[in-house]
Amino acid sequence: MRPTLAIVWLTWKAAWRFRLLWVLAVLLVFAVGVLPMIVRHDGTGKGLMQIVLTYTMSMVMAILGTFTLWLSCGTLAKDIEECQMQMVCVKPIARWQVWIGKWLGVMSLNLMLLGAAGVIVYGTVMYRASKLPERQLAILNQQVLVGRGSAKQDNTAIHKSIEEDVEKNMKIAIAQGKVDASMDQQSLSRVADSLREELKARREILLPGVAPREWTVIVPGAKDFKIGHVVVLRVKFQTPSPVDSNVYRTRWEFGPGTVQAVGAPLTPHAFHEIPVPVEAFAGGDVLKVRMYNFPDNPSMFRLPLEDSLEVLYRESSFALNFARGMALLFCWIGVLAAMGLAAASFMSFSMAAFACMGLLIASFSTPLLKEVVKDSTIMQSHSHDGKRNTSLLDKFAIPAFQLLLTVMEPIKDYSPIESLSAGRSITWGQLQKAYFFVWGICGGAMACFGIVVFQRKQLALPG
Amino acid sequence: MADNKPDAAPENVVVVRGLSKVFKDFWGRSKAKAVDNVNFEVRRGEVFGLLGPNGSGKSTTIKMLLGLLDPTQGLIQVFGKEPHDVKTKMRIGYLPEESYLYKYLDSGETLDFFGNLFSLSSEERKKRSTQLLDMVGLTRTQNRTVGEFSKGMQRRIGLAQALINDPDLIILDEPTAGMDPIGCREIKDLILTMARRGKTVILSSHLLSDVEDVCDRAVIYYGGKIQAIGSLKDLLSERDTIRITTPALTKERLQEVLAVIGKDVAEDRIRIDNPTQNLEGYFLNIVNQARKTEETSGATSGSQVAEYLRGNGGPVQSSDKMLDRLSVSAPVKEAEVIVTAAVIDTVDHAKLTGLATQQPAAPIVVAPAVAQEDLNVADQKLKGLLGDGGHSKPSN
Structure with missing residues (x-):
């Protein structure tokens, strides 16, 4: 344990000596302390608090996310490039311990910064709320400064009934000759889809x-x-x-x-x-x-x-909900740190940082990626017969985008910012699931990959 | 492959068999064969030298011993284990050819960090750090970061970190590079002290005098291959020549000595000249004198070897090793005789007159104590060699 803690200490020391902590502290204070004072809102207390929470939490996430990627890429890749890692790896510390030590170092720094930022955000919100008129404060306490649970109707039975109706109506249509049974499967399926939409719409219309x-x-x-x-x-x-x-x-x-x-x-x-x-x-x-x-x-x-009606009810206090929201952000930061370290395990600092930032930006573009995957082509032009042009790149890009979406989609569900600004509860169950999926599955996979690559890396190769 | 099997002899600390390393480019094409079918072993308690010009494969061999590079072919065992074994690294100290230390740590923090990697307790780290900093002469600069250090000071702190765990095997890659002569001398003394305690030292250098002063055995690399291997005694002894050093003699006495020698050796094979002390000895003496009155902001000369590294005995003098090499037991038949050292010439009678009338050549500085001790021990050795016939390696 002592060797691993020595690596943690080293990461802190580097952040301190390179004045990274000071720069971050200034940025965070500006983002969570100054920015909320100058943002414009709709004039209501609720609107003000929602915008304060959204802005500050987004800024905290953006600053700490970038810092985490930068630091995690740098702390490993730089050590390898500048040969200090040779000095560490000839000592009695396993390489996986070095890797984990680096991760713990980055995460402990983040914990401190996130904790400080959280205290400032919470303090700002409470202070601004206390200055609101009583009526607005009451609304705020009911709708934003609260952790509200959500319940929706279970639509399984309705969907089942729709499917039964689709099947029944398709049979009738075929029997009556309204639908040609000799059509290919794809065409039949298209007819069934239209029928399904119609039957569903009947249940949705009032x-x-x-x-x-x-x-x-x-x-x-x-x-x-x-x-x-x-x-x-x-x-x-x-x-x-x-x-x-x-x-x-x-x-x-x-x-x-x-x-x-x-x-x-x-x-x-x-x-x-x-x-x-x-x-x-x-x-x-x-x-x-x-x-x-x-x-x-x-x-x-x-x-x-799916989303026309839900019941919201008070489940927890805002303080507890806010703490769980910060815990979710911390969860996200953890996976970013793992990603940075995994990239730095086999790439130079500049390449690793570039690749990670690229991946991060791509993850913000999931709607576009979804569209590309749906169309099965990255080309936006059409041929003479009206069909979409395709490209050789599609063979690589589409599976890659598909993979990215598969990984990103479930993770995106665990964003706490929207929930906090809407006063929605982030439950312990959600938090547990988020940590299991984001840390256990995604982070774990990245850590395994990074550690294996780092373990096999020849640290003293020339050039 | 049968001959690639390492010896099971327990005294072998390092065993290398059929070791090759080929560096490849991005496409997997061979770029350079840095090490080519190398075989050697390093025994417990010996100082083993890796000699060779730049790029001959010394550092690559060391990095493979440490698990920093994987061999393309061949087998390495360190303390009977493969180089990646984490527990084995508890027993190894390594000084790389350049300072690969964290530039943002000061010297105290550097030693504390590496001490932590060896899981040393806080008190032990503190104690050892203090002794090591004192030993390498960086006590006064312990609050300056390593990045601010001169190259020599970086070598010193590098050496200190290599010894923080009191290693059984010390691997030193060009340890005297960038060091001043005092530092060089101290490192050599340290190596000898460690060897005396039964530690094994692997010393890689292209400075022949470093290796000559301290190594028991050496391997000479060129082009990634071993060109020569053996004990320095075997590699360097000129068994058909002896050298006698005496205080200044009168002309008559000198002629008598030459006459006696002349009975067995032809006159043109006898050389005679004044000894000169070597530059290292001269330099050390000057600095020792200056240290008594001058202050310095850089590294001071280190004090004696750290207490925990010394064990029970004090430091040894490098002369022991050299004298050991003088003790050749092979019979001398019409040996070439060289009277005195340094500038060598054949006998010139006019010069002989001059030499005999001169004052002894010591007026410049007082000869270092080490040199005097060398002479004393040399006398003993020579007595053994010429009179008793027996010889033995000094008990270091």
């Missing part, structure tokens, strides 16, 4: 004045909610016009207990939060929600199955 749309949501722990426990319905609906500025009258009923009715005028294409009385749970965990589209409303509503 016409004015007809029977209400109903959801059943299981809210964990709701049976223990006391009167006054904050529970809200977060809802968004669409109308056929994407630029619809009308205000629609809606009615909401909550059960299964004493049915509570709430009338609410809402605008389409935006999220709204409607308070849910705790009495509606009637001592259980189930909440039934009914939504009515008033007959005099000029348009139908579309409420997508």
Whole structure:
């Protein structure tokens, strides 16, 4: 253990002697202390806090992420290039211990910096909140400065029913000769897709004045909610016009207990939060929600199955939620450190830093990558027959992008910034899953790769 | 491959068999054959020299011994284990040919860091660091970072870190490069002290005098191949020549001596001249005198070898090794006689007159004590060689 700790100490010493810590401290203080003072917001307390949290957390992540990649690439690659690693590796310390020591060194520095940045951000948020009018502060405490759990309807049964309907309708269509059974599989599948979309849309649409749309949501722990426990319905609906500025009258009923009715005028294409009385749970965990589209409303509503409605409820304090958010950031930084060290295990400092930064930028471009993978080509031009041109590079680029997406997509789900600014709870379970996936799987794979490469590296090769 | 099997002899600290190293380019094409089918072993307690011109494969061999490079072919065993074995490294100290130390650490931190890699306790690290810094003469500069050090000072701290674990095998790659003569002398003394304690030293150098002064055996490299290997006594002895050094004699006495020798040796084979002390001895003496009155901001001369490295005995003088080599036992038949040392000439009677009337050649400085001790021991050796016939290596 002592040799590994010596490597940790060395990393600290380097950061200190090269004044890296001071530069970072100044940058972080500017980002989390000064920047929130000058950013513009929508004038509401909620808007202010959301923008403060989003800006500061994003800046902290950007600064520490860049620092981590730079330092982790430099601390190993530079030592190898400048031959100091030869002096270390002839001592009784295994190379995996050197690698882990470097990682622990970078991470312990990050822990200190992240901790300091977190204290400043939390302090700033609390200070700014305390200066708000009481009414705004109350809203803030209910919607942002809180850790709210989320529950949604389980749509498995609905999807199953849709699939059954698709199958049934396809059979009928084929029997009636509306669909040619001799079509190739791809064409048949395309017909089934259109049918599926239509059947799904029927379940998502709510016409004015007809029977209400109903959801059943299981809210964990709701049976223990006391009167006054904050529970809200977060809802968004669409109308056929994407630029619809009308205000629609809606009615909401909550059960299964004493049915509570709430009338609410809402605008389409935006999220709204409607308070849910705790009495509606009637001592259980189930909440039934009914939504009515008033007959005099000029348009139908579309409420997508996946993300139109969710129940938000207070699960933890903001302080605890914030701490878990910082723990998630730390998790991310850990994988970046592993990536930097893995790259430095076989590349020069400049190449490793360049490759890691490139990968980081690529990870921010997942929508574009998704599009490329969907189109199966990187070419954006079309041939005379209207088909997309292809390129030889596609053979390499598409699998590479696919791999990157496979790795990045699950990791991206664990971003804490959005959750914190929306007052959503980052649960212990999420945190556990994030550490398992981001550290255990991704970081572990990078560490194994880096350690194996470093172990086999000939440290005294000329040039 | 059978002949590539290492000897199982326990006294072998390092065994190298059929060792080759080919450096390849990015495409895997051979770029240079740095080491070519090398075989040798280093025995416990000996000072083993790797000699050769620049680029002859000495450092590459050392780096393979340390596991920093993988052999293309062949086998290496250090303390009976392969070079990557982590536990074996507890017993090795290494000074590379250049300062590969962390430039942002000061000398105290450097020793503390390397001491930690050997899992030494805090007290032990502190104690050893203090002694080592004192030994290499860096006590006064321990708060300056290594990056600020001169090349010689970097060699000194490099040497200190190589000894922090009191190693059983010390590998020194060009240890005197960039060192002043005092430092060179101290390093040589240190090597001899370590050898006396039963430590094994591998010394790589292209400075022949370094190797000659301290090594028991040496291997000479050229073009990656071993050109010669053996004990220095075997490699360097001119067994048909002897040299006698005496205090200044009167002309008459000198003529008597020459007359006696002349009975067995032809006159043109006898050479005679004044001895001159070597430049190293002269320089050391001047600096020793100056040190008594002058201050320096650089490295001071190190004090004696660190206590924990000395073991129970004191430092030995390098002359022991040289005198050992003088003790040739082979019978001399019509040996060429060289009376005195240094500038050599055949007998010139006019010169002889001059030599006999001159004052003894010591007025410039007092001859170093080491030289006097050398002479004393030499006398003993010569007595053994000429009178008793027996000889033995000094018990160092």
